Amino acid sequence: MSAPYDNVVLTAPVTVPYERYSERRANYWLGRALGMLAKTTGLDKKHIDGLSVSSFTLVPDSVASLTQHFGMTPRWICQEHTGGASGITALRKAARAVQMGDADIIACISGDTNPKDGFTNILDNFSTDMSQAALPYGAGGPNTSFALITKAYMEIYGARREDFGKLAISQRDNARTTPHALMQKPLSLDAYMDARIISDPIHLYDCVMPCAGAEGYLVMSEDRARELGLAYVYIRSAIERHNAYANDPVQLRTGLAMDADMLWQTAGLTPRDIDVVQTYDDYPVISFLQLEDLGFCKKGEANIFVRDHDFTIQGDFPHNTSGGQLSAGQAGAAGGFLGIVETIRQLTGTALGGQVANARLGLVSGFGIINYDKGLSCAATILERGQ
Amino acid sequence: MIKLQVCSDCQNVHYPERDICTSCWSENLLWSEVSAHGTITSVTDLHISAKPQWKDKLPLRLGLVALDAGVNILAFLDSDLCINDKIVLCMDNGIYSATLKSEN
Structure with a gap:
């Protein structure tokens, strides 16, 4: 049995409204989620010292390159590659980092763009097994x-x-x-x-x-969430x-x-x-x-x-x-x-x-x-x- | 028989292509002949492709094959093949197709 998640909470759920197609980069959708997190909580972005990102269309950028795009200087970053499980695998890591003091406030965000040929591109670059053992079959x-x-x-x-x-x-x-x-x-x-x-x-x-959009939430200590007046x-x-x-x-x-x-x-x-x-x-x-x-x-x-x-x-x-x-x-x-x-x-x-x-x-x-x-x-x- | 990667140390059979044995982490994977016999575990008729080059060939009968050698392979199927049918797999240019195994 793993240790309890004491004095760590999830807060500030945000959704960047979805669009069927988008010619913008994933960076835009992920950045919009961050902007909404700051706006809905009233937090200055310098207080967000952890960043977890999940995205299929972010390549060739990564969570590290995003810190420069978003003007952040976090002391903890993480990139999830678990697709449909990423909201929860991000939570598990971020919660432990906050509990252990490796970060105070972590933004967990996920988003993708969807240009007209976007879904085919995701398939082509998804994995070696998909390219070798699935896509050649129609x-x-x-x-x-x-x-x-x-x-x-x-x-x-x-x-x-x-x-x-x-x-x-x-x-x-x-x-x-x-x-x-x-x-x-x-x-x-x-x-x-x-x-x-x-x-x-x-x-x-x-x-x-398939569409473009982003979702996000913050992970922080319960004390901090109370101070900030967040549910x-x-x-x-x-x-x-x-x-x-x-x-x-x-x-x-x-x-x-x-x-x-x-x-x-x-x-x-x-x-x-x-x-x-x-x-x-x-x-x-x-x-x-x-x-x-x-x-x-x-x-x-x-x-x-x-x-x-x-x-x-x-x-x-x-x-x-x-x-x-x-x-x-x-x-x-x-x-x-x-x-x-x-x-x-x-x-x-x-x-x-x-x-x-x-x-x-x-x-x-x-x-x-x-x-x-x-x-x-x-x-x-x-x-x-x-x- | 078809050729798949077999581990020289533990005889584990691999598909799709691997770089290291999934069973014992040995690097000694050799392309070796294994039995082409297997059983169909699921089927589908694909009507929509993500790629335009398939448009004229649709629908396609596809199936998942549990090879007796111990791996799962997606393959083109003869049109009358169903779940639980015993089949023989053949490979052409890296692409697998399944036909019904004859009774004898």
Whole structure:
């Protein structure tokens, strides 16, 4: 069991409103997030002495070169390369750095640009395995990898497209209350089922829309957050795992399954205690795997869990309350921050859209870096409203 | 048979290409013949490609193959192949395709 995250908090959730396409650099989107962090907290930028960055389109720049772009002189920097898990892996490192005194206030930011050919460029430069073992097979990108996982999941566990549809539709309902969500039109089950086929059984509304945008939050001591008068959340527990179950022929479980017991034990909580849940939803099946691996339901039963619960903001299992990536859009690596930022808002009563009533405990999970057959990185955290 | 990287020290088989053995971290990886037999673990018909050069060839039948030698390979499939079918893999210019394994 890892040491508790005492006297360290997350605060100041910010979102740079998403745009479908952008010809600006990632530097612009990341810089906008920093600007919003300073503005919403009233902090002078010289007090932000730590910087953690996650971005796919930042190359050839890095977090070190960004310090010059942003006129910062931090004493702690970190760059996350865990994609959909980056919001949580950033949090884990930043929280420890603050606890140990290596930095006082760390800005954790994530963002990407999205020019017209942006997504193809990300694929071409994603990883050697993707270039060698996935793209030569029709260049379907992640649609292919997740179609294969979804197909195997349906075949083995008997999930139906309607089950994935229910998740997507409830997220669209949630998105319609969220100002920056790119997709605001209501989604019906008929429209979901009849959507254009992408890579069987993946259809259009199973896929995220790549866009430009950024997300961010600050990590600091509880004392400092109080001094500054900021609403904040505690970290009750946090886990990460990479390249788990490497010999599984198809990814029907994530590395979360290896550490979920520790996640709950450290927090002293059970899944029933959680008021609001955000999973990484680049495709519905991945949310299903996370719900199972974290113990909200048994393996292979997320389809039944979805049928039995209401995932909307007013429902009995509020999930991806800002619409998730499926309806808000996927601003590159910022998709890995969406859940953290939204959970800080929900627990501090500052949701931009629908607010879950009396939300005190939130769970966020992330999943990322699909190489050619499996997503390699996963992480989860349990957050609690500060007192 | 197909050629894949096999570790001379622990016989671990690798795909995609590796620089060091994933099992024992030996640098002695040799391209060696291994069985081309495997089982299809998932399939998809790809209708949309990120690259224009594929446009005229869509849809494509693709599948994930669990090779008996112990690695997973994404491959082009004959159109009638399904999950759990036993297949033989062949490789041309680094690209793998699967055909149904004959009964005998």
